[in-house]
Amino acid sequence: MPKPNHKNKIAIIGAGISGLSAAAYLTQAGNEVHVFEKHHQPGGRARQFKTDNGFTFDMGPSWYWMPDIMDNFFSDFGHKTSDYFELVSLNPQFEMIFSDMKIDVPESFEEMKSLFESLEKGAGQKLEEFMKSAEFKYEVGMKDFVQKPCHSWLEFVSPKIAQSALKLDLLSNFRSYVGKYFKHPKLRTLMEFPVIFLGASPKNIPALYSLMNFGGYKKGTFYPMGGFYQLILGMQKVAENQGVTFHFNQNVEKINTEKDKVKSLLINGETHNFDAVVASSDYHHTETLLNQNERNYTEDYWKKRTFAPSCLIYYLGLNKRIPNLKHHTLFFENDLDEHIDAIYGEKKWPENPLFYVCCPSKTDPQVAPEGSENLFLLMPLAIGLNDEEETREKYLKDMLIRLEKHTGQADLADHIVYKRSFCVSDFIKDYNAYGGNAYGLANTLKQTAVLKPKIKNKKIKNLYYTGQLTVPGPGVPPSIISGKIVAKELINLKNA
Structure with a gap:
């Protein structure tokens, strides 16, 4: 990418995947880049946490697909993915459970x-x-x-x-x-x-x-040893090697503008001046940090969008091994369309849900103590639902019963030594996610390409947006690409 004529001081709000990507590319082009993240670690939805009793949980993404997109990111900075983590190809890629049979999807085409x-x-x-x-x-x-x-x-x-x-x-x-x-x-x-x-x-x-x-x-379907978070740590290292400065536990409270430009950000009560800002935070939330007349979109606009699902996630540590379970398992014994209608049509908790189980301890001994199992359960949901503890637990019971039936194991609940749930209200609290969405905006025809929320603020010249609510869309590879697109735009603007 071309170098700017003079160094610009650029702020990036949020250290999610698109923010990490944008930071690395903008610094490579000669800018001074500061990333402000409200959590104590990078990654956004792809964070990781460790428990006192020896479990390591990836909080969000667990499917390592489109490996060439990750490879391209690292090669843009003279590196390979293997410089940062070891990728294992899964065989089978995943297992799909139906009411009357199961299908293992093999690695070999x-x-x-x-x-x-x-x-x-x-x-x-x-x-x-x-x-x-x-x-x-x-x-x-x-x-x-x-x-x-x-x-x-x-x-x-x-x-x-x-x-x-x-x-x-x-x-x-x-x-x-x-x-x-x-x-x-x-x-x-x-x-x-x-x-x-x-x-x-x-x-x-x-x-x-x-x-x-x-x-x-x-x-193919891959897994980075040590967990999906290894991708985040690799991207952070690339950004830091370029010269990016990360500021953690820093919450951006207001975007201050003058005429048609961002002048500064109010962060943890202090004002910091910048030449440009890239928001990798939730698009809707970012706009609430602006005066109403400076926003690209109204509340009504967001209400009319079709959002990708939210989800109920359970992070479970079990003090026993579970035979007959693969790394990725999809429980599709119930009707797909009925569950989809609960998400997008009726917008209610599903009566007969489908769900997904990731068991990384099948591949990676680092993520659970010896003789134990690490389970990540995920059930897609409509956004905006009430998700009180009682409802979450009801669905956990349902998922465990089906898991027991599939694996031939009884009383799995008795072997849970760590349990944490994450749902709609947690997505709102942790990520300021509109409606508690987990994946961004739906990629429907009416919300594709030019019809997605714009990456540039229409009224403020030096404010840009990146991430899953803008182009190209939801998912890890698109978020990496989103950061690169926005960096290129900003570099072109500065060189104009």
Whole structure:
């Protein structure tokens, strides 16, 4: 990236993934960058905590997909991911539990084709075709599409994108698209699973996002030894090596402006001057730090957005090993559409939920004491729900019963030696998350690209936004890319 003519003092609000990414790129370009984080550690939703009795829990992301995006970040600074952590490829990638069978998704693509063929004649070949098309979408989508700042649709007017437009399947929905390839209901569910966390029913997600199947199933599912937090620590080291200064336990209380520019930030009661500000904090929350007439969007605007889910998470430490459990397990014994409707339609607690279990101690002995198991349980939910303790516990019981049935283990609750829950109100408290959202804005067609909240404040020249509520969208790889996009914009502005 080009060096600016003079050093600018830039503040970044929040040390989440997009903030870490933006900080590293902005400092690489010669700016003086300060990151202010209200917690005592970096990572945002991807924080980690350790318990007194020897468990280490990643608090959020646990699926290491699209490894090339992480590789690209480190290589931009002359490093490799392996300089910071050891990646292990999971086999099986994950297990999916249905009411009448279970499916192990193998690491090898050839084995995956055999698995599909065993469930539906011709599905092996169909999977090959699906992935070829998904690879094309991945190449254009992740290398071209998602790198745009999305100020205007004109950014997408290029011969490459024009030629690709039809093949990108932007206007067909994901469910119908999957249905063209596979008839078996279990295979359809398996292919639809990755888009659930994009924040809408597969009926409302563009078929473009089959690129996620390629980025996950075909490229593989990985795990960084020591936990997902190793990625955060690696990104922090890269940023610090560039010269970024981190300030922890620092809460930004107000963005002070003069004419059409940010002049300073009020942080823990003190005023600090800056030449520009990048907000990696929750977009809606950031705007409440401005005067009403300086905000990009009204309260009404946010109320009308479709948000990706919130979730109920349980961090459990058990003093026994659990046989018959894989690193990642999806419990899909109940109806997918019914749970999706509870999230996006009726916006209520689901009656027959689906949920996900991560057991990193199957792969990593560092995250639990010997003879113990580390469990992370996650159930997607609508935003804005009441999540009192009694309700959380009711769902924990349900999840444990189903876990016992699957593993053949009884009385798992009696072996819990550490328990902590995290839900809607915790997302609000810890991350100022609008409605307690966990994943950002849904990637529906009406909220894609230029139709997402803008990365630049329309009234204040030197205020930018990054992260999962703006472009390119929710997830770890998009957040890394979001930080790079915003850094590039700010560098271009300073060089203009």
